[in-house]
């Protein structure tokens with residue numbers, strides 16, 4: 001088997017989300033963290049490889065350069081098509097990075113047309129008449145209008161994308177998508193003939209995305225969120241049953257949380273309420289020089305080895321604001337990442353073999369600290385939240401990287417207390 005789809009995701013948890021989508025489509029999928037290089041090795045026999053970058057909110061020229069490096073690497077591994085994964089809420093600004101990165105990937109591939117669709121129906125993201133909805137609200141009426149980095153105050157995708165590219169952008173509407181693959185292919189050709197480069201498509205359901213995925217099979221570059229990726233993956237003939245997954249059944253289990261998203265806070269509360277051991281890290285104390293890591297390890301060593309533990313920096317909005325006011329946002333984030341990254345290394349050295357990490361930035365810090373560059377993607381515990389398998393210098397590790405707002409409230413207890421439920 002050779003690599004078929006190369007995917008470039010613009011953030012880490014988005015990478016996990018899209019890798020889970022390819023796997024749901026029956027593809028054996030690898031996930032690579034950060035810009036790969038000659039030393040980056042993919043697990044054997046992958047159909048799809050996802051490179052998770054941190055390019056969503058960086059300056060557009062950096063995002064373009066990193067994405068082109070990733071594209072070259074994927075081509076060198078044999079990828080026939082490139083899927084650019086961005087956020088299902090189209091997180092971007094008039095400066096980018098969705099338009100500039102897609103244009104650069106297309107220029108490098110020598111192609112004049114691409115298809116876009118950010119719909120992700122399981123997460124309530126749909127596109128109708130070119131407008132992006134988050135559940136029952138237009139994107140611009142949803143909480144995303146207050147996003148700290150990319151406030152989304154418009155929902156019209158053709159207009160949003162037109163601000164980010166000098167090329168023509170146009171829509172394939174839902175009525176056409178409902179008519180099926182041939183109707184979409186014809187609409188693509190019609191748009192191509194009138195010089196349209198970016199074609200945005202409507203989609204309300206996974207069936208619509210399957211139609212779009214099949215219609216996009218000939219395009220060298222396709223762009224969108226995890227929903228279209230799954231439709232695209234389904235359009236490839238199945239490669240046979242997935243290999244059994246090596247979910248470690250021995251060793252200890254832990255959660256490290258740095259996400260302050262509402263869903264993560266619920267998951268922490270549920271873990272605590274179930275009576276399992278949990279420890280809150282004092283970020284201000286760490287910043288003032290106290291040995292918070294040493295104290296956490298003494299606490300960890302005193303716990304029942306048969307139970308999963310939770311160690312978290314996550315804080316309520318009020319606590320978070322207080323810490324940020326005292327340390328500054330960047331220093332607070334650096335403290336948290338240092339604490340959780342260092343603890344991850346110590347916990348794995350002490351025998352943790354199932355590790356759940358909550359938060360995109362936090363996941364970046366933990367994978368970097370563990371030196372994990374590439375993982376094989378396994379079964380999902382909840383939509384967009386798969387187990388992944390990594391080899392570390394201390395042994396095999398099952399790693400779950402959870403986007404802040406993903407996963408059911410009982411995700412931590414359900415997945416870590418009962419490994420048999422998530423094993424194949």
Ligand SMILES: Nc1ncnc2c1ncn2[C@@H]1O[C@H](COP(=O)(O)OP(=O)(O)OP(=O)(O)O)[C@@H](O)[C@H]1O
Nearest residue numbers: 259261313315323332333336359360361362403404
């Ligand atoms: N107690 C705390 N004080 C200050 N900052 C904190 C604290 N706990 C967490 N943070 C910061 O909050 C941010 C959480 O970001 P992270 O990306 O990990 O989670 P998220 O935004 O919920 O996840 P996602 O990006 O997947 O939606 C990090 O920058 C982290 O450093």
Ligand SMILES: O=C(O)[C@@H](O)C(=O)CO
Nearest residue numbers: 013014017087088225403
């Ligand atoms: O598409 C999404 O909403 C997520 O995969 C994401 O990008 C998280 O940052």
